[in-house]
Amino acid sequence: MSDKNFSVKNADDSSGFLLWQVTALWQRGIKKALNVHNLTHSQFVLLASLLWLSRQSEEVTQIDLSAHSKIDPMTTSTVLRTLQTKKFLKRKEHVTDTRAKVIELTDEGASVTKVALKTVEKFDSDFFSTLGEGQKDFNKIVLNLISKNK
Amino acid sequence: MSDKNFSVKNADDSSGFLLWQVTALWQRGIKKALNVHNLTHSQFVLLASLLWLSRQSEEVTQIDLSAHSKIDPMTTSTVLRTLQTKKFLKRKEHVTDTRAKVIELTDEGASVTKVALKTVEKFDSDFFSTLGEGQKDFNKIVLNLISKNK
DNA sequence: TGCATATAATAAGTATACTTATTATAATTG
DNA sequence: CAATTATAATAAGTATACTTATTATATGCA
Numbered sequence: 093m094s095d096k097n098f099s100v101k102n103a104d105d106s107s108g109f110l111l112w113q114v115t116a117l118w119q120r121g122i123k124k125a126l127n128v129h130n131l132t133h134s135q136f137v138l139l140a141s142l143l144w145l146s147r148q149s150e151e152v153t154q155i156d157l158s159a160h161s162k163i164d165p166m167t168t169s170t171v172l173r174t175l176q177t178k179k180f181l182k183r184k185e186h187v188t189d190t191r192a193k194v195i196e197l198t199d200e201g202a203s204v205t206k207v208a209l210k211t212v213e214k215f216d217s218d219f220f221s222t223l224g225e226g227q228k229d230f231n232k233i234v235l236n237l238i239s240k241n242k
Numbered sequence: 243m244s245d246k247n248f249s250v251k252n253a254d255d256s257s258g259f260l261l262w263q264v265t266a267l268w269q270r271g272i273k274k275a276l277n278v279h280n281l282t283h284s285q286f287v288l289l290a291s292l293l294w295l296s297r298q299s300e301e302v303t304q305i306d307l308s309a310h311s312k313i314d315p316m317t318t319s320t321v322l323r324t325l326q327t328k329k330f331l332k333r334k335e336h337v338t339d340t341r342a343k344v345i346e347l348t349d350e351g352a353s354v355t356k357v358a359l360k361t362v363e364k365f366d367s368d369f370f371s372t373l374g375e376g377q378k379d380f381n382k383i384v385l386n387l388i389s390k391n392k
Numbered sequence: 393t394g395c396a397t398a399t400a401a402t403a404a405g406t407a408t409a410c411t412t413a414t415t416a417t418a419a420t421t422g
Numbered sequence: 423c424a425a426t427t428a429t430a431a432t433a434a435g436t437a438t439a440c441t442t443a444t445t446a447t448a449t450g451c452a
Contacts, residue, residue, distance in 0.1 A: 111268055
């Protein structure tokens with residue numbers, strides 16, 4: 093069963109493959125959980141980012157949202173327009189920077205986001221519950237990976 | 243800075259958000275690394291799965307590849323046709339099950355896969371090197387998450 | 393055996409996620 | 423202050439990743 097083409101005996105020894113698989117599993121779960129709110133995961137992330145950033149700043153732009161959510165600017169633009177169509181947010185002209193758009197949650201958008209936050213937090217709580225106290229270690233490891241690879 | 247809508251003080255305490263972010267980082271890196279072979283990550287995963295499964299079985303079908311790679315059957319179908327166009331594999335009629343297609347690597351496909359495997363292993367080795375000996379723990383944790391959530 | 397059920401593949405449609413290139417405008421600096 | 427450089431947004435194009443529905447065929451069991 094050994095093969096010089098593969099450095100590991102089986103896929104379960106490949107951190108990359110495992111990371112990819114667990115994320116796919118997590119994404120499918122989140123997708124189903126958010127389905128009841130008629131939101132995709134990216135839509136939710138941008139809404140939650142907007143809710144978060146709106147607490148500090150009056151004028152949240154698309155690039156602010158892209159930076160905070162880590163969703164690339166083009167995708168951010170596309171998803172925000174979808175969310176505008178759904179009437180969850182408004183995109184206005186920026187007062188001083190005419191290149192930029194100021195994004196604001198509508199009342200409905202804020203409301204949906206807050207409910208969806210509970211859904212996602214519940215899902216995550218369940219998904220990672222098997223880690224128990226080890227969840228803190230998991231977060232530390234992943235944060236380390238992120239900081240070393242960005 | 244506290245807000246009853248958010249259960250955590252910041253996004254760095256959310257395992258789900260962290261998982262999503264590190265995977266996005268990993269995916270971007272893999273994408274760039276595989277770019278020199280003119281392969282996407284999904285294409286690579288299916289090719290590597292095919293190389294792997296071909297060692298055990300004469301007749302590897304699309305559903306076999308889907309199950310092994312965890313890529314859903316529809317996406318598997320689409321990606322395999324792209325790989326067929328690239329002449330990296332052939333899709334033949336199954337002898338006994340006429341619903342199924344038998345997938346076989348071409349010589350070029352096998353060759354590309356083997357080189358790409360080295361590229362991916364090198365990338366993963368670098369990406370996870372910061373974990374040091376902790377990589378085994380990481381794999382264990384992730385395997386646990388996968389088995390408990392599937 | 394014959395039929396209900398399961399399975400393999402895929403068509404069509406929606407929504408990311410990325411790339412490169414473009415437009416418009418800001419900001420910096422010689 | 424004019425010229426260069428950087429930035430915000432997005433058009434166009436490619437490739438997943440998923441959903442629901444369909445077609446064809448295989449399989450299990452009464």
